[in-house]
Amino acid sequence: MMHKWGMVIDLDRCSGCQACMAACHAENNIAIVGPEEAAKGRTIHWIELLPYIEGEFPHIKARLLPRPCMHCEHPACIKVCPVGATYANEEGIVGIIHSRCIGCRYCTTACPYTVRSFNWYEPRWPKEMKGSLNRDVSVRKKGVVEKCSFCHHRLLRAREKARAENRELLPDDYIPACVQACPSQAMYFGDLNDPFSKVSELSRERRAFKLLEDLGTEPKVIYLSEGM
Amino acid sequence: MDPKRMSLEEDAILLQPIQRTGKAFYVTLFSLLAVILWAAWAYMYQYRNGLGVTGLARPIFWGVYITNFVFFIGISHAGTLISAILRLAKAEWRRSITRSAEVITVLVLFFGVGNILMDLGRPDRMLNILQYPHFKSPLLWDVSSITVYLTASSIYLYLPLIPDIAILRDHGGKYQWLYRILALGWKGTEKQHHLLERGISIMAILVIPIAVSVHTVVSFVFAMTIQPMWHTAIFGPYFVAGAIFSGIAALIVAMNLIRKVYHLEDYLRPVHFNNLGVLLLVMTLLWFYFTFTEYLTTYYGGEPIHMTIFWNKFTGRFAPYFWGMFLFCFVIPLPILSFQKTRTPYGTLIASISVIIGMWLERYVIVVPTLTHPRLPNETVLYSPTWVEWSVFAGCVSFFILLYMTFTKLFPIVSIWEVQEGREKSMAEVQERIKTYLPGIGVE
Amino acid sequence: MKFSRRDFLKMGGGVGVAMALGGGFVQWTHWPESDSSNAPGIEKWIPTICGQCTGGCGTLVRVIDGWAVNIAGNPLHPLNRGTLCPKGIAGLQALYDPDRLRSPLKRIGNRGEGHFEPISWKEALHQVSKVLIELREKGETHQLVVLGGRYRGLMRSLWERFLKAFGSPNYIDNQFRWEDPPLEGLLLTQGIYDLPAYDIEKAQYILSFGSGILESFWSPVQMLRGYGHFRRGRPGLRGRFVQIESRLSSTGIKADEWVPIQPGTEGVLALGIAHMILKEGLYHKAFIAEQAFGFENWKDSEGREHLGFKEFILSEYEPAVVSKQTGVPIDQIIRLAREFSSNLPSLAIGYRDRPFHQMAVSVLNGLVGSIDVPGGLLIPRSVPYRPFPSFSEDTIAQRGNSQRPLFGRNEGVGSPSYLFAKNVISGKPYKPKVLFLYYTNPLFSNPNPEYFFKAFQEIPLIISFSPYLDDSTKFSDLVLPDHTPFERWQDDPVFLSNGFPALGIRQPVVSPLYQTKATGDFLLEIVRELGGQIQKALPWNEFKEVMIYCLRGVFEAKRGDIFGLQFDEAWTRLLQRGGWSVPTYQTFEEFLNLLYEKGGWWDPVYDFGERSRVFRTPSNKFEFYAQGSQKTLFPVGKIKDSNVLPHAEDLKQGETDQPYPFTLHVFRTISLTGGRNANQPWLQSMVGQHLFERWRTWVEINPETAKKMSISDGDWVWVESRRGRIKAIARHYKGTLPNVVNIPFGQGHRGGGRWSKGIGENPYHLIDDHLDPVTGFPVQGTTKVKIYKA
Amino acid sequence: MKSFLIGLAIGILFLLLLISLGSSFRSEQPLSFNHKKHNDQGIECTTCHAHFKEQTFSGMPALSVCLECHKDPLSQHPDEEKIRQYHKDGKEISWKRLYQMPEDIFFSHRRHVGIAQLDCRQCHGEIGQSETPPVKPLVKMTMKWCMDCHAKSKANNDCLACHV
Structure with a gap:
């Protein structure tokens, strides 16, 4: 059976440390956006820790929630792309073909989770840093949209490795960088089609919920709520 | 009716703009050119550096360019739709105004499309839309329907222009070669006339659904997403109504200018303005009705995510824009247009300028606030358009005026043959027609 | 068709215009190519230790073509087990920081202006050794001061050994951080002035008194990992966590309950909680009976009556009183006291507040017996390094060492750095002549850096070893940039939250990018220049040799093993005690190679109940009454009992609140x-x-x-x-x-x-x-x- | 005016010609390597391009590999001396790569050669028979070319299988 890659984030384990964010930057060659541009809101994060701070002092209900791309089953972004530069593949990963994107930013406005970012300028690195870019991932050009790919390049490498070693792809062969880095081990990744995978099991827990579930986008990122 | 036979004495003034060009024209021309060059430079600056030079950011991915896109497409409804409706309704007073309306349509469409192209992050890949079209995307529906609309309205502009071009061809003067080509050998025979009339009426019928579809589809760009205050069925009719609203306003402004500059007071009379004023009044009320419905629906439903945006428009950061829109779209035009005393050319001009400003604001208030408040927590980003965006906007407006001006210098802006036809033939026709539904008239 | 010359000229003009336009268009439409060098290459994963903070996480660095391309946690390192915090991942940007110093620098222009000129290492060595030799000749060796920051391991021993051989008592420790665990509290109650381990993985209840355990802990990943386990790692058991802090920090957000409190009164609340625990008799009676001192009133050897903790707290810290000071409602205090003492093992973690506020937090652990038990506060053993060979100081060094140190008193209690700064400003007892800055940046990271600005102005020569031009380095006269952590050899002895000692090995993953030099190596070069007894004291050529020398102790300890997978602690203990411990290595060479290959060594055993290790107080017990403090904190004169019992300290909230609300x-x-x-x-x-x-x-x-x-x-x-x-x-x-x-x-x-x-x-x-x-x-x-x- | 327009037209044509010529990629190798000669000696591709079976890339010949045979003169070819010159200078030979995948393509030699057992010639053509180093790829690789082959060999044609 086809894999259906999904992620489970246990908010009870999550410590809000943002290692996922940094790991994602390092893995995916995300552009460095300096202070002036950051103040305008041009920072790019494929996964971002979102704060929910409700109530009034001193009775506050606050939550921190890491938000990658949801890789929805019914994504709002794919439909609207006029050139088909973003699509969902058979394994459910919503990908972007950066070399086809015309930069109309329709997908960015259509995504209810605002996970997509745009390259307002040509991403540049000081020459001292260029060699340390991840060679498995493209460096985006200015004027295209980008977002979390579930570190799909890691899947390509893992598949290849498994094939070279003449074996099936094992559950731990492929995990995204954020999951790998997570110090409190709040993130799980795996095949949702496999009823016995860790993510499958967790996604059936009582604590499991999805973000903006009522929109019917059917995210493949599942959260486990805090508390008992 | 042989054009050679046509006496032009009466309507000579209509050819004057083509025959004579004053100093004022060149002054205007060069100042417009200056603005356009400046805007071109601004765009080049954006092209080289990226969209970072605009005020856009995450999550406000769309701003002035998209606002302009909707705005210009809206303005384009002035011409074709109004002229087509008036033609079909056989409103006699239309004869002197249809051309000036149709020209707006054709010219302004380019700027609507242009703004969307300028909004692209990768204009160099623009042709991907044709190479890899993805028809699920409302943007592609736009591309299709705007292309059809542009074609249809160009034809619709061109057909009634043929006899007038023939007049120009036969009258001597500059650009004979151009007129010769464009006149398509018009001789004014009965057959030709018949064909022309047929063509015009077919186009008039065709163009109405197309025009309606265009603006509906433009609204779909927003309504098809699931974003709060965009995802609503009212957007189709709301946008169409708004488009006609701003279109008529644009037409009134254009007519006022033509009237003043080319001294066409005899052709564009207060009654035209009065009639259009009434139409604008109707649209004002319709606009209010739609706006009211839309916001009431939102308010009554009271969904929190919608209400955030709602209150932001009513009392929050976007209140100046929202209430500005209300002021310009409703409060100012309504009283002016309500009374015949103030439905003068001058009165309607004021109301129309107000409406145009208001309708631009309306589009802004539709595009930006929703994007400012996405469903999930996001950083507070304030969108303020930069000089690049304003320059490009100014450039678009200037370019449009320039093209319009140039048109009036090449072709008569009031349809000569139609006016004459009206004078000669319609009189009889009208009498005939009236006879069919009123007793006691025309019985000589 | 005939062409005239004029026509040709015109045509030429046309061609020219076309070319110009076309060329311009091509130029204009030319999309600037992005400038990455994504050439593929053979990848290696090299284990090393992160240097972004004091956490000591093991990392694997992905190296392609000599470039470090990515960092992941080392799955074998027991401290982080393959995970990292954001800082760790950003270590890549510390290595490839485009603003790193690229060679030794000498100041030109005025101090602090930041104008430097590059010099060679040879010249740098010459300059430094000249100055040091001069100090030796003039008998002013004590006027060399080393200000050391937050780092661990043998570099510290090397500095101390060097100073001792050179003849200066002035190693000034500048590690103090508000956000650290309550070390003074630990000193007062257990007589230990070192970091304890908090066994949060086994704890059931954590009461954090302003401690940013999820943000600013000294070893973040170990705490974050522990936190994940604490919450969800034990089926059916979810630890409860309460954060008491004036600000809702990320830690507070993640806590089950945030208790907002007036700043600086966390310790007072601890006293209130202690009061309720005492009043309701919820304390751990066995622990108090066997391992505590000063709980009840007591008589000293001279027969004097002393006030005990219980009576003192019960009389002074009624919830009503505490509630008024802290702003925490009475019923909440009562509830916290009940929760804390009934969900054992529970842990109270504080921050480096005023010492007796720290002590108030520390005694809570004592009250519920969470000392040296699973899920409580543990005192880790250290890594068994082989000690440096013995040596004898020469006369110059002896004279220098006998001088009064610049930080005054208290045998290393508290932060000597401010005292040092004060003494330098006042010039008493003497002014230093040379200051080494190693791993510290007091002009930025010490509260009220003005102290250090003033002090630095009094010092004629400041030498910084920082690889970056930080605030303090900018103010120095000579900069001798160290390698960054990914370019050098270093040891990193650390311990885990369950008290296991671990030793990480930091090794170069890329060859040094610039003309920098590991400070340890440079120091040994100086030592060779100085010669004599000093060289005998430090008989090594480079820092790696020092490390290997000391590692022999670990090899010979016959305990522990190279990093491997988690294994059963009880089983290991049994093997070790029985003398059957069979590590994966036979020879020292093998040991070293495995150490570099796997990233380190650990000893997955914690020995409970070693009183002498856990309580180093005069009473050899957990002290509710800080006897030891009489020596360290109040060396002269008699003191009141209430002064050495945990108590609320004067808040000193400024004179008038009006202008500064x-x-x-x-x-x-x-x-x-x-x-x-x-x-x-x-x-x-x-x-x-x-x-x-x-x-x-x-x-x-x-x-x-x-x-x-x-x-x-x-x-x-x-x-x-x-x-x-x-x-x-x-x-x-x-x-x-x-x-x-x-x-x-x-x-x-x-x-x-x-x-x-x-x-x-x-x-x-x-x-x-x-x-x-x-x-x-x-x-x-x-x-x-x-x-x-x- | 007319002549000017004609000139303009000629100019534009000329320009287009230039652009189309300029767009074809050319590269000169530092020394004139003879694939055929080496091939005829029975030297395998892997000898010089060491990595294509295990890595994503195939790798250019390392100087040390050349020196294994060319340490002392073997032939009369003037370029042979260059090898030893490189050795003397302590530099690697700066081979130019003929085939350059776009940056957003994840291409793996291991997958194509090691796993799928494709023949080198499938993509590199008869480079083994070339006597002088070709200045441009012998097989022009386009996306369509890749996808046709993928379709034919039932390989994955998903966008994300190559685009990263």
């Missing part, structure tokens, strides 16, 4: 916990994620208060204390007390690189002069400020 609370976020990380864009882009703040300094104000002052969210404001003022963005934050404002630490570098210099402000410039008499360090939460629109 707010208390300043400086906090750290996980990204910029240390001052070292500011020039790393990845971290800068997520400094204050709870408010989406990045790349700047903001000040958190209670929304209601702000509204009253008509300060809107996002306004620029001045925050002014008696010491100065800084400009920051005002942010409405609901997790702020109405009378407190919070400012993050980490920004506002005066030195530093392109991504840190001049970005944001350093709130430490606002901190008041007042130093705690015991710790010698400024006290958190005593500075008053006012705020107004800029």
